[in-house]
Amino acid sequence: MDAVPVAFELMEASATAALEARGIVKRYGEREALRGVGFSVHSGELMAVIGPNGAGKTTLLTILAGIARPEEGEVHLPNGDVGWVPQQAALYRRLTVEENLLLFARLESHEDPRASVEEMLELSGLSDRRGELVARLSGGNQQRINIAIGLLSRPVVLLLDEPSVGLDPRQRARLWQFVSTLAERGTTVIFSTHDIQEAERYGKQLLVLADGESLFQGTPEELRDAVRREAPEAASSDFETAFVAFLHHRGH
Amino acid sequence: MRWLLLKDLQILRRSPLQATLLVVYPVLIALLVGFAISRDSDKPRVAFLNEVPADSRVSVGQTELPSINVDDRICGRVECVNVDTREEAEEEVRSGNVLAALVLPGDLVDQINSLSTQNPGTPTVEVIVNEEDPVKAQLVDDRISSLLAQANLVIAKRIAKEGGKFLNLVLNGGSFEVIGQSVEILGLRASAQILQALRPSLPPGALRESLDQVIRFTVLSRSNLDVGGVLISRLTQPIAVDKQVVSASTPPLEIFAIAVAATLTLTFVVVLLVAGSLALEREENAFPRLTRGLVSRSGLLGEKIGLGIAVGLVVTLLLLAGLELFVSLEWGRFGLWLVAILVGGAAFGAAGAALGAAAREVRTVSLLAFMVSLPIAFLSLIPSGAIGGGLYDVIEVVTALFPFKPSLRAMTAALDSAGPGIGGPLLHLAALTVVYAALARLALRRFAVV
């Protein structure tokens, strides 16, 4: 597949943190969804957030996106905007694919909204279905539009909540290729996923959450080491099985 | 079956709002309808002032009729609020505490008595009404005419009966009491017989011809007076009504009907549209995406209310244009129509936004909009005085909290050139707009995140 065209301005990759979170606590009534989570990502880095259901991944991303407010802790974003792609598609189902994209391109005050729409249609591979109502699209295709809209904000940090769910292998590959290109050009990408292999392959940094606690932050290699150390009995199994054993050892 | 039933009950228990509505709403509607039917058609409240001296009696000729006991008769038909002065009566009417006031002036009986004299007067009762809306005016008119018809019927029957006695006396003769003394009256029938008997004893000539004339007269009178008896029994409407209108701002009924139609249209179009489209933002998960820097929450509210006003304006104007086919409207007042629709639309829009922000799904919101708007519109159309004072006060307060009644007033004022000013209702609507917009803004804070 050809390189995906992108319109984002080149950003100088620097070693400074593009986003930093410290001691984040989020409560829903009695339940603590996050208990003091902190991390930092550098510009152009891809960070995967993994962990079991209800670990707090979505909660963390919505806080980073500025939608939810944490009870404690702070988020540092030195410059620029955060783009956000929610887990549940945020689209107008009674508008067509093209109308959805055009609306958000206009709201983002793009100079040439129509050009941005073309670009995103091309990117999502839905050019030939531009005139169709979103409600008629398959779940995977809706997800493609969902992501494309998140990209319209040309963010410095892009947050993707389980972006590959429901995508076919070809679309997945396309998505990650596009995301990698973004990262190469300086966009920081934080994504959550339940696919450990995906996290390992694309994430330069991994953040492991369980029950609102941050269990690990580091590179995939470092996680492998930690897993080998803490769950030696599963060291010979595949990474996913080893990861589950690791969580088990940590009491989750 | 059993498990399905259990499941439904469990779900119902988990949705307290739905469960409460399910119970409260039908009860509320039932009470409303019950009240409307019973109170409205049963006994309207009427202030009653009887200035007639207690010992005066209606008399026919020299016979006094037994007391008719006006108070009981009237107060059996309406709920009487007894007042002592005319001012008090007027005040009761103006405040809407009563539908109308009935004043029986002190000379009423004298006037009625004068009916049987050479110089008949016009006995008049005074009615004070407050015709703030034409539905009410009609209601009052109906009540007055039926009350009056009843009173007239009573008096007419008495008069006819007494009058009939006299006629009978004149026709057939008999005895008749005057100040304790019995007087014998010959009667026309007997007179004619006597004259007939006398006739042969008179010699033919001028004298006999004169007698023949007298005989013809008595016979003719008898038959004519027989007819007179029938006429007397047909005596109607001896009492006239002097109707005083306290605040006469009644628009013609058809203008009022148009105002009601226009306001109802505006209500449903704007409330449903604004509430629904705001709830849709949430249902489509778009709300967080939008409010992350793309649009401010207040901006979003403004957009929805603006949408409601624009569509409400178009639909309401279309309705008015359509009605123009049947009734002619004063298009010269178009500017005022616009103002009434725009300001009313803003208030409905803000109320719809508050509703849309408070509820979760479009379907719930639409249902709620109907459930709230219909009874409010219904309550707003109840005329004052048609129901008990305390209850009416409650209704006044409740309807003042929603934009329907002020919007209806503004619409009526805009359509009716003879109507009251539009300023008051507009101010009322503006205040409601501010309050509801603030409520909506507050509710948006709670809009769920993802």
Ligand SMILES: Nc1ncnc2c1ncn2[C@@H]1O[C@H](COP(=O)(O)OP(=O)(O)OP(=O)(O)O)[C@@H](O)[C@H]1O
């Ligand atoms: N609006 C809410 N009200 C109450 N509790 C909530 C709310 N949103 C999330 N939670 C709770 O916070 C915790 C974290 O939820 P979150 O959605 O962040 O998990 P997650 O890691 O994204 O899970 P998944 O992998 O299933 O998407 C869960 O226990 C969840 O029940």
Ligand SMILES: [Mg+2]
């Ligand atoms: Mg999640």
